[in-house]
Amino acid sequence: MTNPAASRSQRSVAAPRRDTWSHIPEGMRPILAHTALISACFVMIYPLLWLTASAFREPAAIFTSPGLWPGEHFTLENFVTGWQGLGFVGFSTFFANSLIVAGLSVVGNVFACALAGYAFARLNFPFRRTLFALMMGTIMLPLHALLIPQYILFSSLGWLDTFLPLVVPKFLATEAFFVFLFVQFFRTIPGELTDAARIDGCGHFQIFWRIFVPLALPAMATTAAFSFIWAWNDFLHPLIYLNSPQNYTVTVGLSLFLDATSESNYGAMFAMSLVSLLPVVGFFLSFQKLLVAGIATTGMK
Amino acid sequence: MSLSGPNKLARSAWLSDRARESIAAYVFLLPWLIGFVFITLGPILASLALSFTNFSGSLERMQWVGLDNYIRMFTSDRAYWGSVRVTLLYVFVSVPIMLAFALAVAVVLNRGLRFLGIYRTIFYLPSLLGTSVAIAVLWRYVFGQYGLINQLLGLFGIEGFSYIGDPRSALQTIMVLNVWTFGAPMVIFLAGLRQIPAQIYEAATLDGANAWQRFWSITLPSLSPLVLFNGVLSMIGGFQAFTQVYVISDGSGGPAGSTMFYTLLLYQRAFTQLQLGYASAMAWVLLLFIGVVTAVLFLSAKYWVHYGEGR
Structure with a gap:
């Protein structure tokens, strides 16, 4: 029953309404939503990314670097020593x-x-x-x-x-x-x-x-x-x-x-x-x- | 199949179709029935019986003690009410916040944006990892004295403390972990949002309803069955939280009992102190309490859950 084009034009002539989004231009809304979502995703997975980065860092550098790039402290040593577990069982x-x-x-x-x-x-x-x-x-x-x-x-x-x-x-x-x-x-x-x-x-x-x-x-x-x-x-x-x-x-x-x-x-x-x-x-x-x-x-x- | 034709005729001579269907059904159900009787129903009843005894591992020395375990639990076990308080706080604070996040993100994702799949994947992933030991280990270091949070705060010159080691904040770090797993209810909300016909929103917009009004009078009522569903499941899951607490507090429930969850106290009483009778009583109180809260939620449903116009 609803023709999308018709309903859209009707919507734009609808009586003045206080829409939360109405002061934001139509084209900007997806950009705002994406920005919010990307920031939220980043916060969500930051601990996981930090875990990954820390696994590749020299132990001494882990608690001094909140960043995600191991850089000069890069090492694979953690995996080698960790994999041995407790020695008698790995x-x-x-x-x-x-x-x-x-x-x-x-x-x-x-x-x-x-x-x-x-x-x-x-x-x-x-x-x-x-x-x-x-x-x-x-x-x-x-x-x-x-x-x-x-x-x-x-x-x-x-x-x-x-x-x-x-x-x-x-x-x-x-x-x-x-x-x-x-x-x-x-x-x-x-x-x-x-x-x-x-x-x-x-x-x-x-x-x-x-x-x-x-x-x-x-x-x-x-x-x-x-x-x-x-x-x-x-x-x-x-x-x-x-x-x-x-x-x-x-x-x-x-x-x-x-x-x-x-x-x-x-x-x-x-x-x-x-x-x-x-x-x-x-x-x-x-x-x-x-x-x-x-x-x-x-x-x- | 050529064999089964005549075979079937031969069998039907002495068994009706209905009888054969019933027999087949019970054969299909056999593994489940065995499991139900011996691994679910039997243990539930056994733990009720054990809760009236002082069982501590040997059947010879077991004695019937009546309601002693329950009396001790409610009156003289110092750790007990603390664990009740911690668990209730955890469930009734973190579950609603988690559901609010799940709903909010689902509504934003449902606006027909691109890359929906990628966002959904990232938001959902923590809910699969949230109960693992590795994430609990990670949490210790994220919220520790020299952990990630304090490193980030340090960039702004703020000096934090060990959130895991402080009784005022230790429970909150575990609540944050629960909220972090909002992806599972979010996916369910997202599936529900897809079912709401777009015409309803169009009609409401024509009537001059703004986004906020549309949310309260269309989205929320339409999703209310899923709010109930997610609420019940998350609540039951919340009461059973164990791994995170055990790993984050080193199995102690510390600092100062601030993370002594009901399940952890039950575990300690049962498996480190071998008070198996007493722990069974604790288990039954938990079972009854979850049953009552679930029943209340379902009974309250008629006041706030809307099951479509059809009924």
Whole structure:
């Protein structure tokens, strides 16, 4: 109904109004907005840029230079000393451990949450509404309310100081956010596809495997990326379950390193902090479209 | 598929379609059901039971103590009310500020500017990094005595102090960290803003509404379901903040208890002092409190959340 040109001309003849922006010429507004946004972005990422610059600075120069260019103080030494960690166990071990935990978390979440999501989205079964409500309820549970009995359970199974408490729950779809993500995704797939497959004689498992799994690649990638980032950043669970430094993930390793050496070697601390963020940033940049779409539909962080 | 045809006919002879669908559904749900029973529901109930005991790691010496843990928590644990105060301050100050930033930036980004994708990426990135140990480490050095903030202030001849080391400001540095992660709710607001039809704004403009009036009478009511959604999620997340606090205060909650968050006190009681029964009681109080606040938010929704004209 609205012709843009007409409405624009109408707008310009509209009765005198006190518009916050009206005293600013039309052409200037985007420039002002960009200036404000660029300044805000700069403030937001300045700490990250300073972290990066400091990682490449001689430790003695870090706390005298708020700038972003290492200049004459440039060095790679921080990475070399930092990577050795505590001597008897280095960051290569922490990284390998984190990769195993995060990798298995990805596999577990994609597998178990896709299955559960499919059942909730596309199948009819007794207690479906009740179970769905319970599943959604678990999204809101504070993890601290579960921590102690889970600890008792896993320690009685003899799983302390192994990766099992960090990984097995993922294969049991305990991160209900992802189940919800798959439910939302599977609901959008048209019913005609499944009707056709059923007429061809496909059972429920074939329909899931041949139709839904190939179509669900975006949901799987979103789940994979968030699972990886969450597992990589997780600190509380590795802190509780892992005892020997050889089994530490990067987060607990970094915290141990902070206690042990930071007062003497800021440079190495900055370098290892930076390195520990790289996989998250990498995952984010490669999956960002999917991640942004994912949070927009389910509200994940 | 040639095999499944006759196979299906054979099965349907003794099971109805509905029965087979139900069985298939429970097979699909099996991993989740096992997890739900043993890793979620079981532990929740177990921690309720443990909260009435003095459990400290050995089942033989465990005794039923009734409400003792709850009485001790509310009356004689000196650190307890301090941790409640710190946590409530953190959640009810930093979450609204974070949401206000998220909304403001989303509204500016929604003006049809170029480079939207780049801005969104930069604003969103901190919310993925905010709970990592590395950023908490960085925060210690940004807000420390010789940190980035004081270096920058030094350029203007202002001499700062250690914001992390001072009980008056330590909590605020952690609040700043939370506000820094406004990108996630911002993306959700941005998606919501896209849904508001442009005609509504055009009509309001014709009626002489200025930008401020359009924001209050169109943008905010249209986004109110998302304000509720982001508010609930950020609040629940805020009550669970742990990594930042642990790393920034070296696990102590210091200086002078100013960053002794509820979760950190719970962790200390449970895993350094092995008062697992007592910590379970703390966990249940947290669970109930979050439940009550969430319920209040949802119940209040009918007074301020607008779910379109359709209903």
